[in-house]
Amino acid sequence: MYQVHYPTIRPQITAHLAQTMTLLSLTNDELRQRIEAELASNPALEIIKDGRCPSCRRIIKGSGPCPICSCPKPGSPTEPVVFISSREDFYRKGGSMAGEDIAEDPFPSKGISLSAHVMRQISLDLDPQDRYLAAYLLVHLDDDGLLTIPLIEAARYLHKPVSKLKSIQGIIQYADPIGVGSTSPKQALLVQLEVLSEMKPVPNLATTIISEGMSLLSQGQYNELARQFQTSIRHIQHIENFIHKNLNPYPGRSYWGDSRSHNLAHISTYHQPDIIISCLNDDPDGVLVVEVIIPVAGSLRVSQLFREACKQADGDKKIMWRKDIERASLLVKCIQQRNNTMSRLMQRVAVCQKEFILKGEKFLKPVTRVQFARELEVHESTISRAVANKSVQLPNRRIIPFSMFFDRNLNVRAILREIIEAETQPLSDSELAEILAQKGIKVARRTVAKYRSMEGILPTHLRRREKQKIWND
C-alpha cells in the first residue's frame, strides 16, 4: 500500500518530483506568474490559444472535441464527471499576450485587486482599443467597488463622448461582483436587480422604489413610501427585506460568502478560485462538474519549431537550446501532473462531500487528508500541498478555502448555530451541550463555548438582550 513512486525514468526524475511538489503548492495566481516568467524567458515554451466550442462556448483544448458536448451521457448521478479545462473568461490576461494591452500594473499588486479581477473578465468583451478606457475607469474604483469620479469627468479627461464611457461602464457593471463600477449605490442596486430578475422572481415595484424612493427607503420611511407608490406597508417591507437579502449597494465589499454577514473572518481581497465545482446544466440534482482552472488561456507545449531549430543548430547554441527545451518540457509535464493530482483529489472529495457542496455546511463530513492520501495512493504531504492555499468555488458561487473540506467540526458548529437560532430563550452552554448530545454529538461544555465564539455568537446573558431588541423593533 505504500506508494509506488513513478516508475523509474531518467535522471530528470528528482527535478521532476521537486518541481511537481513546488507547483502543487502554488496558488493559481502564483502559477500564472511562474508560467508567464517562463514564457518570457524561455523560447522553447509556446502557448497555443484554444478555440471555443460553438455550441456551449467552452474552451476546447487544442483541436480536440469539446469535452462537454462530445461527452456522452454522464454516468450515474452519484459520480461526478471530471475533466480539466482552462477558463478563459477568468484568466484572459490583459498584459503579456497582446503587446499593446494594458500594462497590468497600474493596479495595486497585493493579491488580486478588484480592478485587475474585473479587467480580466471583461477584456475579452472589449475592443482592444477601448481597453484603456475601461482601465481608466477601473483605476478609479474605491474599496466599495464604486466609481470615485463622475463619467463626465472621465470623458473630458479621455476626450471621449460620455455615451462611449457609459457603454463601457455597462460592460463593467455586469462583471463578477455585479454592479461594480457603478456611480452610486443606487445604480449598483439597479444593475443587480436586473441581473437577478433573470434568475428568480423579483417583487413588484422593487425597481421603481430603488430608482425613485431610495432616500426614503434608507431612512426607513415605510408609510411614506407606501403612500407615494400606492401599495401596502407590508409590501414595502417585503421589498426592503428582499433588497437586504439579495442585493449589495457596495459591490466591492464582502466578496466571500453569500451576502451574509455571518463570517467576519473572511477577507475582502479578491481571489480567483483554483477549482470550480458546478452542477451540470445548473441542475442542482445533476452531476457535479469539477474544473481545475489553469491560469493561462491556452495550452502550453514545447514549440515544434524550436525543436527543429535546435536540431540544426550547433556548438554552444545547441547545448543552450537543449537546456531550454528540457526546462520547457519539464514545466509542461509538471503542470499536467499538478492538474491531474488536484483534479483526482477534488473528484474524490466532491463525491464524499456532495451533500456539503449542495446543501451547506451542516452536511460537511469530518474527513482527514490522510484518508484521501490512502485512497489516491499518494503521500499525505502531497494532499496537504494540493489543499494548501487553494480555493474552491461551489455551485452556489461561494468561494471557500479548500481546507474547509477538512474542517473537523464545521458541521457541529453549523448545527449549533441552527439550535441557537431556533431557541426560544437563550440556552446556556451546558444546555447546548446537552442538546447536542441528544443529537448524537458528544462534546464537552467547554467545547460548546469555543464553537460559539468561533461563530461569533454572544454568550447566553448577552443574547437575552438581543432577543429583547428584536421584540422592541
Next chain:
DNA sequence: CTATGGCACGGATT
C-alpha cells in the same frame, strides 16, 4: 453559585 473565558496539556493531524 453558575456561566464563561483563559491557560495549558495530550493526542491527533499535517
Next chain:
DNA sequence: AATCCGTGCCATAG
C-alpha cells in the same frame, strides 16, 4: 517537528 483541537481546571464576572 510543528500545529491544531478538545478538554479539564481555575479564576472571574454576573
